[in-house]
Structure formats: structure tokens, C-alpha cells
Amino acid sequence: MAGVLENNGYSSGNTRVNGSVHIPAQNMAGNIGALYNIQGLEEALPEWELGYTVYVEVLQHSNSTAKTETISEHVLHLLHKLGTTVGDTKLTSFDDHFLSQHVISVAVCDTELQSGHKKTLIDFTKSKLKVSVFQLNEEGPAAEELEDEEFAAANHWLLPAAEIEGMWENLIFDSSIKLNLLNYASTTLLFSDAKIDPNIISWNRVVLLHGPPGTGKTSLCKALAQKLCIRLSDRYKYGQLVEINSHSLFSRWFSESGKLVMKMFSKIQELVSDPDSLVCILIDEVESLTSARKSALAGTEPSDAIRVVNALLTQIDIIKRNPNVLILATSNITEAIDLAFIDRADIKQYIGPPSAHAIFIIFTSCLTELMKKGVISPSQHILPLDALEAMKFKEVAVTAPSLFLLKIAKESVGLSGRTLRKLPFLAHAMFLQTSHVSLPDFLTALQQIVIKQFEERESLSKDT
Amino acid sequence: MATKGDTGSTCNISLNGFVTQTIKSRIVTEILKYLLYHREQIPLPFDQLYFQYERPEVQSNDNKHTLFKKRMTQLLKESQDLFVNIDSLFQDTDVSHIIVLLGSTVISPKEVYHIRFLNNEQTAQTLSVKHCVRSVARSLITSSPLGDSPLPPLTNMVITAHAPRSCNPTWFKPKANFKVPKMGRHCNIDISCGMMHSRVSSEEHIWMQTPSGIKGLKDTVSPKAASDLWCS
Numbered sequence: 001m002a003g004v005l006e007n008n009g010y011s012s013g014n015t016r017v018n019g020s021v022h023i024p025a026q027n028m029a030g031n032i033g034a035l036y037n038i039q040g041l042e043e044a045l046p047e048w049e050l051g052y053t054v055y056v057e058v059l060q061h062s063n064s065t066a067k068t069e070t071i072s073e074h075v076l077h078l079l080h081k082l083g084t085t086v087g088d089t090k091l092t093s094f095d096d097h098f099l100s101q102h103v104i105s106v107a108v109c110d111t112e113l114q115s116g117h118k119k120t121l122i123d124f125t126k127s128k129l130k131v132s133v134f135q136l137n138e139e140g141p142a143a144e145e146l147e148d149e150e151f152a153a154a155n156h157w158l159l160p161a162a163e164i165e166g167m168w169e170n171l172i173f174d175s176s177i178k179l180n181l182l183n184y185a186s187t188t189l190l191f192s193d194a195k196i197d198p199n200i201i202s203w204n205r206v207v208l209l210h211g212p213p214g215t216g217k218t219s220l221c222k223a224l225a226q227k228l229c230i231r232l233s234d235r236y237k238y239g240q241l242v243e244i245n246s247h248s249l250f251s252r253w254f255s256e257s258g259k260l261v262m263k264m265f266s267k268i269q270e271l272v273s274d275p276d277s278l279v280c281i282l283i284d285e286v287e288s289l290t291s292a293r294k295s296a297l298a299g300t301e302p303s304d305a306i307r308v309v310n311a312l313l314t315q316i317d318i319i320k321r322n323p324n325v326l327i328l329a330t331s332n333i334t335e336a337i338d339l340a341f342i343d344r345a346d347i348k349q350y351i352g353p354p355s356a357h358a359i360f361i362i363f364t365s366c367l368t369e370l371m372k373k374g375v376i377s378p379s380q381h382i383l384p385l386d387a388l389e390a391m392k393f394k395e396v397a398v399t400a401p402s403l404f405l406l407k408i409a410k411e412s413v414g415l416s417g418r419t420l421r422k423l424p425f426l427a428h429a430m431f432l433q434t435s436h437v438s439l440p441d442f443l444t445a446l447q448q449i450v451i452k453q454f455e456e457r458e459s460l461s462k463d464t
Numbered sequence: 465m466a467t468k469g470d471t472g473s474t475c476n477i478s479l480n481g482f483v484t485q486t487i488k489s490r491i492v493t494e495i496l497k498y499l500l501y502h503r504e505q506i507p508l509p510f511d512q513l514y515f516q517y518e519r520p521e522v523q524s525n526d527n528k529h530t531l532f533k534k535r536m537t538q539l540l541k542e543s544q545d546l547f548v549n550i551d552s553l554f555q556d557t558d559v560s561h562i563i564v565l566l567g568s569t570v571i572s573p574k575e576v577y578h579i580r581f582l583n584n585e586q587t588a589q590t591l592s593v594k595h596c597v598r599s600v601a602r603s604l605i606t607s608s609p610l611g612d613s614p615l616p617p618l619t620n621m622v623i624t625a626h627a628p629r630s631c632n633p634t635w636f637k638p639k640a641n642f643k644v645p646k647m648g649r650h651c652n653i654d655i656s657c658g659m660m661h662s663r664v665s666s667e668e669h670i671w672m673q674t675p676s677g678i679k680g681l682k683d684t685v686s687p688k689a690a691s692d693l694w695c696s
Contacts, residue, residue, distance in 0.1 A: 065629050065638045065670065138637075138675065142568035145617055156569050237641040238571060270647055271572060 048111065048120040050127060057107045057230055058133045059165075064102040072131040074099050075106055079124040087119030088112050088169075109169070113179045118386075132233045136162040141243070146263045153248045153264055157222075159229040159239030159280075168223035170365060171216050172358045172417075177349055181207065181220075184347055185228050185326060189235075192323035204344045205320045206327045208286070210334045211351035214418030217330040218284055220351070224328065225280035236324065238277035242268055246288040249308065258307035261289075265315040272322045279325045286329040290341040309338050316344060353416050360385055360409040362417065366424040367405070367442070375428070380439045404443050412450045423449055472576075472650030475609040477600055478584070481591040482658035488581060489554035492562055493547045494597050495579060495653065496623070498604055503566060503575065504615050505680030506539070514540055532684060539681050546623065546674060549635040553672070557631040563644065563671075565622045570639075570673065573648040574616040584656040591657075600655065609651045620677035628667045636672035 048054070058075050060066070074096055091106040099106075111122060140163060143152030157164070171178070188205060209217040222241065229239025249260045272279050283289060290309050319325055329345070331337055342348065354362065364382045371379035383391075383402040395403055412420065423446060428437070430452070431445035483491075497510035506513060517536050553559060560581050567573030624642060627633070 062637055063633065065632065065640075067629075068640070135638075135640075139569075139677070142620060144568050144572065156572065158569055158571070237643065240571065267572075274571070274646070276643065277571065 046115065046118055046120050048115065048122040048127060052114055052128075053130050054108060054122055054124070054127045055110055055231060056129055056131045057109055058131060059104040059107075060133050060135045061102055061104055062135055062138065064135070066098075066102045068133045071099075071102060071133045075103070075131050075133075076129065078106070079108075079129065082124060084121055084123050086121055110179075110182070113176070113182075116176070130231075132230050134160050134230050134233050136160050136165055138162045144242070144267065146260065146267065151248055153245060153260070154267075155243040155245070157241040157243070159241055160226050161241075164222050164226040167219055168227050171220055171223055172354065172361045172365075173216075173220075173351065174355045174358050177220075177351065178224075180349070181224050181347070182227065182231075185224070188326070189232070189323070198321070204316070204327075204346050205325055206316065206329065206345045207347045207349070208329045208331065208337075208342065208345035209349050209351055210331045212353060212416060213332055214416030215351045215353060216417045217351050218282070221280075221282050221284075221328040221330060225282070225326075228280070228326070229278055232278060236276060236278040238274070240271060240277055240279045241282060242271070242279065243282045243284065244289075246283065246285055249289065250304075254302075254304055255307065257304050258311040261308055261311040261315060265319060268325075269319060272319065272325050275324060277324065281319075281325065281327045283327065283329045286331045286341070287333050287336040290338045291336055292338045293340075294338075295336075309341070313338075313340055313344070353414060354420065356406075356410045356413050357385060359412050359415075359420060360406055362420050363405055363409055363424075363446070366421065367439070370424060370442070371439075375435070375437065376439055376442050377436050378438070401439050401443060404440075405446075408443065408447050408450055411447070412453075415450075415453060419453065423453070472652065473609040474652040474654060475603060475607045477603040477653065477655045479591060479596055479599060479655065479657035481589040483581075483591055483596060485554045486551070487591065487593050487596050488559075489547075489551040490593050491596055491600050491655065492550055492554075492579060494600060495577075495604070496543075496547070496564065496621075498601065499564060499566075499577060500543075500621065500678070500680075505566070505618065505621060505678075507681070507683030510543070532681075535681055539678065542676070542678055546678065549674075550623070550625075553625060553627065553631075553633065553636060557627050559625045559627050561626040563624045563626075565624065565645070565648075566616050567619055567648060569620075570622055570624070570642065571645055571647070573645055574619060575613075576645060576648050576650045578650070578652045580652065580654050581659065582654055582656040583659045589658075596657075604653070609653070613649060618680035618682055620679050622674055622677040624671045624673045626669045627672050629670050630667060631672075633672050635675065637675050639671050639673045642671035642673065 056075065056079065058071060060068075060071060078091075078094065078096060078099065085108055088111055089108045092104070094100045094103065094106075108122065111120060112118065137158040137160065139158060140161070141155040141157045144154040144156045145151070146153045168178075184207065188203060191201070191203065207221075209220060211217060225239065225241045229236065232239075244264065249257060249264060251257045251260055268279065268281060271277065289312050291305055293306050293309055316327060319327075329341075334342075361384075364384070367376065367382060370376045380401055381398075382405060383399060385406070388399060388402055388406065391399060393399075393403065412423075415423075424442075427442065427445040427449040431448055432441065437445075500506045501509045508516070513536065517533065518540050562579040564577040564579065565573040566575040566577075624639070625636065627636075629638075
């Protein structure tokens, strides 16, 4: 049987079909260079620093009753047999009968984050491996009501949730935002575990992500919560994500809003009191709950709003005493947030619109998906940026589409991530409308839609 | 919160005789139907609703309240699915403990019902389905274990069953990490009866959860729904 190995780069165009490489299983055990028809590639690649842990995430079939230990034993055996890999890798089919029965995918992940977007050669026999086995919850979010209130005050997700799976990999940022957040979380948990006196060294378990709309702040929060749950699955049995609906915490009764915040947090406190569960609290658009109290003093805000801010701040101080909680907040308008809240945030991360490089990766992933599903045919491989760089951006038949895409990516700097992800759709809807498109045609359409986006934006700004 | 740490009430039901797996699954089904109605998750007793909405001759006429009807039909269908799958789980393996969770998620339930089958080493007199279901219903109604507690809002009902690891469920999803929640109001329904000795007694048990819950539904369309029971 054949093994399927999905990898994002370093492969010559003709062996790749639809973004994955089909190779006979016996090759997998040996030389990974054979996989890409490039000999001696391993020596050219930077080595993985052995001090770091390699995280391996194993997605177990939702009907499987196999024990975690048994699965991780089999996975370790498989990886040792495999020997080495390059960069992030996802295995989806296995020789091992047990694994193919119980496991959907084995992913070696975040090695590229760790080494700064570079693909490194990882030797499984030498590196420290951490295998996390998880099953997805397919139930979706549940509405959590407060007592005596009719509407839902929060959405409650059990993690790892099927909806959030794959979100982390598809969020592309330039700087090391993702790595910073992961490291922040692991330090938080290390300090809590070491029982460091919070009166001497204090940390607030609050992360604030801010930036223009559509840059993936909320998605990043959700994906981070999911990631932490998977990585820490041996420490916490459950992961939970509580998404607070800020607006529902305001009451029509004067002075009731502060009490609603209290009720909400006492509900969360109940969830947190279980030491086996990791609770991530997501407060989206936090400025609505923590509007600057200064403006209220000027008389433009009712004093009820002040009470909400006060209640939230004190409740955060209470809930941060628990070792298993993390508060994630997002905002578009940082000026409107109360200074006391900003001060409580340990990480205040700005998330801006993606750069040309990130846009290039986003477009590549979009096009790969379209090729996989057969909308763009025949499928052609788009080279990653570092490969183009190695070829000194020389225009030949293989690199032509990739270079054209790079040009489009440079032209689209300034568009938000949300806009970028819908551009391939719009390009097809506006300019193509056929079920099979060739890659050059699609790229031309993509370029046209990018120009159109900027025109639309200009005309919108003219109106005002 | 007030509900936390509530030890809850217990309802002991004793059946003087031997029950088969089929009878057990029928008992569980009937308790579920009773709970759905008693905790006001459905507007009428389950079988009454079934009679009203699922009969083929009712389905065609009158186009009023189609959304409610659609939801109700959906609820009935999901419940039927659940009952069939509970039955097949009982046929396949040995289940001695079932938990019914009323609440938005399995870790934050409002009410928790433990249905347990205890072996009381009775004589091998086999009981009929009718007898068992009737005595269970009688005990539940007379002892009314949660009679005076406040009703939960319309919410989700999830069932988990403690079954051996080897049983390879197809419909139920194994949840190796499931832990009986401490939150909410707890109620034990202990049924002591004669049982066949467990087929696989020593093996490790894990919790199996239903893939989707049954969401409560309020009757918003017919104002005199409650009295229909007595009129018809």
C-alpha cells in the first residue's frame, strides 16, 4: 500500500499530485531525499536544534476506543521507522493496521514556527518527541444561559472541537506571533506549576490582541485555545472555550449590568474549579465591556457602564488565581479600552494586515485547495518563496506562475486576511465562471479582482 | 452556586425477578421519555406527541405552524434514533450505569440522573416487559425524586453509558476522558433486579456518549396543549 505524505515544499513539480506526494511505503523508512528526487538535500538543510521538543499531534478516530498509550507507542514506532522528515509533515495513511484503524492523521507540527519559517531536517531518533493523542468533539458550541435570563450569555465549546481543527495551520502571520503566544502560555503554566508566589512575581493570564478588522484575531484566539488543549492533553482532561457575548451582559435595568458580569464569572468559576480542565475565556470586542471610564466621567456614558468595567476588572483579578485559566481578548479600537484593563494584559499584540510574503502563502494555500478539488486543472505546483529565492527569481516555465503570484501578492499588500481568503472566490465569480480553469487564467482573474478591490475601497472612501 | 455539591435524591426501585437486556433497554427508554416530559423539555408526554405528529395520516394536512411541526418531527425522529441505539448497545454489551445529563454541555449540566442496575440475586423468575415498565413508572411517579426542584430551562439532553472498552460502538462516541460532573443537581435511580452475570465482568469500562443531544422544545403554537390530554 502507498503512504501519503503531505508536505509544503522542496519537491520537484512532476512528482506532486494535488499537493501531496504519493510514494511507496518502503521508501518512507529510508532516505527522505528520494521522496523529492533530490539527492543529498539533507546536508543542505539547516539542522533541527536538538534542545527543542518536536510536537507530534495524533488525531484519533472518533469511534476508536483504543488507549492513548497504545496509540502513542505505535506512533513512536512509526516515526522511528521513518527516521527523518523535513519541516512540518502530516501523515494520513499508514502501513500499520492498528494505526490505520484508529488514527486519522499524525502531524509533526510547528517545527517551522520554532525555527523561524525555515524548513529543518528533523531526526526522530535524536530529537525529544512529544506525542499528543486527541479526539475531536463534534457537538459544536452550546449556549450557556445565566440564571433567570432568557438569552445565551456565552458560547461554550468543548475542545478540541471539530470546527476549529485546522485553523491554526491556516493562520499566517509574519512575525513570531504564534510562537510568542504558545511560549507565553507554556510559561504561564510552568509558573503556576512551580507554585511561584503571585505576590512576588505577578502575571495576569490576560492576552489582548488588537488590530484592524479581518486580520484573524478571533480565529487566532480560538486556534490557540485548541492548540493548548491538544498539547496539554496529558495534563488536562478537558479543554473548554467560553466565548462571552459582551452585549448580552448589559441589562435594560439600571445597575443590573454589573451583576450580570458577576453572574457570568461565577458561572465560569464553577467550570474553572475543576482542576482537570483548562478554561480559555474569549472576550471578543472587549472595548464594549471595558470602555474607558474616563469618557464616562465626561458625562457621555451612563454610570452603569463604569460598573461593568469595575465588575469585569475585579472578576478578572479573582479568576486569575486559578492555575488553569487563560483570558483572551480582542479589540478593534484600542483607544476606547480602559487603561486598567490594558495594564492587566500581559501580552498586547498588534495584528496588522499581512505582508506580501504572508499573502503569497495565503494565495498558495487557496490555489492548492482549488487544485485539489479540481477547479483549477491541470494542477501545477506553486513554489514556495525560499525556493524562488534559491533560484534567484529567474523566470523559467516552472517558476512563471509562482512569480506571477508573487507579483499579485505584492500588489495586494494592504488587504486584510479575511478579504484575501475570499478573493479566489470572487475572482471565479466575477471573471471566470467555468468549472475548469487553467492556472494562468485564474491568476489573471485574481489580479483583476485585486485591482477591483482597491478601486472599491477608493470609491468607498470618496463617499465619506 | 446553590446547586453545587448537592448530594441529590435517590429513588430505589426493586423488581422481584430476572430481567433481560431488552427489558433493561425498555426501562431506560421509558425513564428518558418520563424525564423529557417531567422536566418540561417537551410539551406533552412523549407517546402522546408521537401519536400526534408521527402518524402518517396526520402528516399531510394543515400547513399552519410548519416550523414547529418540523422541529417536533425532528425531535421525535432523533429520540427514536436514540432509543434504537440504546437498545442495540444493551444487546451488544453489558451496561450497568447510564447517566442522563440535562444542560448545555456534558461538563456543565443542570441536572444529572444516574440510572443504575443493581444485582439483587433474585430467583430466576423472568419478568414481563409490561410489568417492569409499569413498576418503574409507578415508583418514579410516587417517589418523585425531583418533585419540588425548579425546572431547568429548555436545554439539551445527552446520555452517556458505561460500557466495556472492547464493545466497538458505532453510534455512540467513546469519551475516554469523561468524568461524572460534580455540577448540577444529582438524582439516582437505582433499579435492583435479577441479572444474568456479566458477560465480561473484569474488563475496563469507559463512557460512551450520544453523538448529539436532544434539544428541548416548547409548544409555542397551541395555547391549550396541556388540556388536550384530557379532551382526546
